[in-house]
Amino acid sequence: MSYLDNIRTFVRIYELGSMSAAARDQRISPAVASARITQLEAHLGVRLFQRTTRSLSATEQGTIFYEGARNILASVEEAEAGIGDVTENPRGTLHIAAPLGMGRRLIAPHMPEFAEKYPLVDVRLRLSDRKLDLTAEGLDVAFFLGRPEDSTLRIRKIADCERVLCASPAYVAQHGHPSSGAEIDRGQHNCLNLRFPGATEFQWFLQGPEGPVKYDVRGRFESDDGDVLTDWALAGAGIAMKPVFEIADDLRSGALVRVAEKTPPLPVQMACLYTHRRHQDPKARMFMEFMIARMETALGASDTA
The missing domain is CATH 3.40.190.10 (Periplasmic binding protein-like II)
Known part of the structure; x- marks a missing residue:
C-alpha cells in the first residue's frame, strides 16, 4: 500500500465519519481501509481514530494530521492539474x-x-x-x-430555469383549476412539498401583479426526492412546483397541466x-x-x- 493511498483513505474516513462509507467512496473493502489506517498509525506512531464496534471518532492527533493531510492531497492535485494542462x-x-x-x-x-x-x-x-x-x-x-x-x-x-405549478387533469377535474396562488393559499388544495433537512415550513414565491409574493403552503405529502413529487402529481395527489425541464415531456403529453398561471413561480x-x-x-x-x-x-x- 502506498503512503499516499493511506493518506487519501484517512482523509475520506475523517470527512465521512465512517470506515465503511469511505471504503465505498474509494471502491475498496472496509478491511483494506482499516489496514491502511493501521499502517498509517504505525508509521506516525499515534492513534488517529478511536474505534469501537459502534462508533468512530478522530483523536486530537487525528484532527491535527487531517489539516496537513488535506493540504498534501491538494498539492498533489495541483501538480497533476499542471501536468494535465500541458498534456491536454x-x-x-x-x-x-x-x-x-x-x-x-x-x-x-x-x-x-x-x-x-x-x-x-x-x-x-x-x-x-x-x-x-x-x-x-x-x-x-x-x-x-x-x-x-x-x-x-x-x-x-x-x-435561469422556468418553473411551473402543475397537477394532473384528474386532480383538476376533482378539485378545480386554481388561476392564482391566492386560490391555492386558501387551503383548498393539497400542495406537494420538497423537504430539505432543517426545513420547518414550506413557502412558495410566486410572481404577482406587483412583484413576488410569498405563500405559506400546506399539504399532506412531502418528500426529499423531487421525482417522487412528480410521481405524486401524475397520480393526481396534488399540486407540485417543478422546473420545466424535469416535466417537459409530461406537459407536452398532457399528463400534467399548468395551474395558477396568473402567478407563476419565480425562476x-x-x-x-x-x-x-x-x-x-x-x-x-x-x-x-x-x-x-x-x-x-x-x-x-x-x-x-
Whole structure:
C-alpha cells in the first residue's frame, strides 16, 4: 500500500465519519481501509481514530494530521492539474454531485459520451436533493438549483430555469383549476412539498401583479426526492412546483397541466460550484464545459413545453 493511498483513505474516513462509507467512496473493502489506517498509525506512531464496534471518532492527533493531510492531497492535485494542462489528456477521478432531477435528465445521459472522449477520467456521480458540503464531502463539482450558501466557492451560472405549478387533469377535474396562488393559499388544495433537512415550513414565491409574493403552503405529502413529487402529481395527489425541464415531456403529453398561471413561480438559478484553487483541475474544468454545453441545449428544448 502506498503512503499516499493511506493518506487519501484517512482523509475520506475523517470527512465521512465512517470506515465503511469511505471504503465505498474509494471502491475498496472496509478491511483494506482499516489496514491502511493501521499502517498509517504505525508509521506516525499515534492513534488517529478511536474505534469501537459502534462508533468512530478522530483523536486530537487525528484532527491535527487531517489539516496537513488535506493540504498534501491538494498539492498533489495541483501538480497533476499542471501536468494535465500541458498534456491536454486529463486523468484521475472526479467526484460530482447534482440534484436528482437534474442529474438523471441532464447529466447522466451524457456520461457515456464523456467517457469516450476522456477515457482516462473516472467519474463518481452522486445524486441527491439534499444540500451537500463541497469541501467536507470531497466533491470537485456540485451542480445545484437555487442559491449557494458557501461564498468561498466559485460559482458558474448555467441558466435561469422556468418553473411551473402543475397537477394532473384528474386532480383538476376533482378539485378545480386554481388561476392564482391566492386560490391555492386558501387551503383548498393539497400542495406537494420538497423537504430539505432543517426545513420547518414550506413557502412558495410566486410572481404577482406587483412583484413576488410569498405563500405559506400546506399539504399532506412531502418528500426529499423531487421525482417522487412528480410521481405524486401524475397520480393526481396534488399540486407540485417543478422546473420545466424535469416535466417537459409530461406537459407536452398532457399528463400534467399548468395551474395558477396568473402567478407563476419565480425562476430558479441553475449553476455549478467548484473549489477555488490556483490551478483549477483540468478534468473538472473539461467536465463542466462538456456538461454545460449539453445542458444548455437540453434546457433550450424544454422551453418549448
